[in-house]
Amino acid sequence: MADELQALLERLDKEGVQKGEEERRRLVAQGEAQAQEIVRQAREKAESMVSQAEAECQTLRQKAEESIRQSGRQVLLQVRQELKERVEGAVRTLLKAELKPGTVGKIVGQLCENYLREAGRQDDLEILVPQEGRQELEEAVRASLAADLLQRVSLKPDKRLSGGFQVTVKGEQVVYDFTDEALAEAIAAHLSPALGALIAP
Numbered sequence: 001m002a003d004e005l006q007a008l009l010e011r012l013d014k015e016g017v018q019k020g021e022e023e024r025r026r027l028v029a030q031g032e033a034q035a036q037e038i039v040r041q042a043r044e045k046a047e048s049m050v051s052q053a054e055a056e057c058q059t060l061r062q063k064a065e066e067s068i069r070q071s072g073r074q075v076l077l078q079v080r081q082e083l084k085e086r087v088e089g090a091v092r093t094l095l096k097a098e099l100k101p102g103t104v105g106k107i108v109g110q111l112c113e114n115y116l117r118e119a120g121r122q123d124d125l126e127i128l129v130p131q132e133g134r135q136e137l138e139e140a141v142r143a144s145l146a147a148d149l150l151q152r153v154s155l156k157p158d159k160r161l162s163g164g165f166q167v168t169v170k171g172e173q174v175v176y177d178f179t180d181e182a183l184a185e186a187i188a189a190h191l192s193p194a195l196g197a198l199i200a201p
Contacts, residue, residue, distance in 0.1 A: 104129075104140070125153050
C-alpha cells in the first residue's frame with residue numbers, strides 16, 4: 001500500500017511538474033508574443049510620428065520658401081514703383097524747365113500745321129493750355145502758323161494744366177495729351193524697362 005501511495009505521489013508530482021513546465025512555457029511564449037506586439041506597435045507609432053514630422057517639416061519649409069519668394073516679389077515691386085515715381089519726377093522737372101511757353105508755342109504751331117495740311121480734313125483744332133504763360137504761347141503759335149491755318153486753331157486756357165498742352169479736334173471726343181504729366185509718364189514708361197532690368201532678380 002505504501003508503495004502504491006508513493007507511486008501515486010511520484011506520478012502526481014511528475015504530472016504537476018509537467019503541467020507547471022507547460023504553463024511556464026505557455027506564459028513565456030505569451031509574454032514574448034505580447035512583448036513583440038508592443039515593440040511592433042511602438043515601432044509603427046514611431047515611424048508614423050517620424051513620417052508626420054517630416055511631412056510637417058516639408059510643409060513648413062515650402063511655406064517659408066513661398067513667404068520668402070512673396071516678400072522678395074513685394075520688395076521688388078516696391079523698388080520698381082519707387083524707381084518709376086522718381087524717373088517720372090525727374091522727367092517732369094526736366095520738362096518744366098525745358099518746355100517754356102515760347103518753345104511749346106513753336107511745337108504747337110508745327111503740330112497744328114502738319115495736322116491741318118496733311119490730314120486732309122477741315123476740322124478745327126482746339127488747344128488747351130495752362131493759364132500761366134498763355135500770352136507768350138499764343139504769340140509763338142501765331143508766329144508759326146499761316147493766316148489760313150490760324151483761323152482753324154483756337155487756344156483755350158485750362159486751370160487744370162500746369163505745363164504742356166492738350167489738342168482736341170472740334171466735334172470729337174479724342175484728346176491728344178502733351179501735358180507735363182502725360183509726357184513724363186510716357187518717357188518714364190520707355191525708360192523703366194531698361195532701368196527695371198538693372199534690379200531684375
